[in-house]
Amino acid sequence: MTDQNQPRPLPAPGSQELQGLVPDVETRAVYQVLYESREAPLGMGEIRNRVELLTGKANLQTDRRLRSLRTYFDVPATPVAGKSNGFAYPLLGWKPDADERTARKAIRAADRALTLHAYGYRCAACGRSPKEDGVKLVIDHKVPLDLGGTNDPENLQPLCVEDNHAKQALFADHEENAGALRGAMGLPEVHLRIGELLKALAGQPVPKELIVLVAREENHGDPTRRLRELRSLGWKIAFSKRKDGRRVRSFYSLEHWESWPAGGPQAAVVRLERARKRAQRRRDD
Known part of the structure; x- marks a missing residue:
């Protein structure tokens, strides 16, 4: 008789069970590395190196493949003591609802073509095109699948390989905040x-580029304007800068927030702007 209290055994690398769940060889290689390092979990850099040795290929988007394994398996980002921004990725076991999950479906060819046409065959981030700039475009999920996104056309955009890799790296750097990102990205209004991202990370400096991704506004939108509008609703958001190599990065930290107004923040911001314009006209008269 099987002991119901025993955890479900993980599939061995190369097993038929794993192949049925994970169809592509590269993702199975990531699983093998995680499986073999269960006693001493590795960081993302070492995982990439070992996967490259197994497959003989580089630049396999290892972080994305690791996230896809989370469809079925519990692989948290665990902080490494004494290492700034250092995380290890232990393979802990099956997800409780693994049997209810389905493998991610590929984007339909028709939706790929429609997405490219809708954006004029240009990168949604930098505006470059294959014809004029020689870049390669890939279809990106605005909200990643593992953060609740779908293959619906409104969640698709073309990105050049460079911007796509930069987005992947940014999400990989914030694996520990996956819950906060998942909770924020699916909400209906930009504010x-x-x-909600700032609230989930209250007190922590949140990089501007992460706010841009969560904002999900075409052509990057203007996150500084949205932050000003939140301040007009009574929120206190501190601004700071840090030097990161040759770059200077901007960060925002939430110090105080108010409850969301009735009707939503966008409507409240519109009302405040109309009141400001009326007051300005009275002063000008």
């Missing part, structure tokens, strides 16, 4: 998305 809600930015505000």
Whole structure:
């Protein structure tokens, strides 16, 4: 008789069970590395190196493949003591609802073509095109699948390989905040998305580029304007800068927030702007 209290055994690398769940060889290689390092979990850099040795290929988007394994398996980002921004990735076991999950479906060819046409065959981030700039475009999920996104056309955009890799790296750097990102990115209004992210990370400096991703506004939108609008609703958001190599990065930290107004923040911001314009006209008269 099987002991119901015993954890479900993980599939061995190369097993038929794993092949049925994970169809591509590269993702199975990531699983093998995680499986073999269960006693001493590795960081993302070492995982990439070992996967490259197994497959003989580099630049396999290892972080994305690791996230896809989370469809079925519990692989948290665990902070490494004494190492700034250092995380290890232990393979702990099956997810409780693994049997209810389905493998991610590929984007339909028709939706790929429609997405490229809708954006004029240009990168949604930098505007470059294959014809004029020689870049390669890939279809990106605005909200990643593992953060609740879908293959619906409105969640798709073309990115050049460079910007796509930069986005992947940014999400990989914030694996520990996956819950906060998942909770914020699916909300219907930009102020809600930015505000709920800041609330989930209250007191922590949140990089501007992460706020841009969560905002999900075409052509990057203007996150500084949205932050000003949140401040007009009574929020206190501190601004700071840090030097990161040759770059200077901007960060925002939430110090105080107010409850969301009735009707939503966008409507409240519109009302405040109309009141400001009326007051300005009275002063000018």
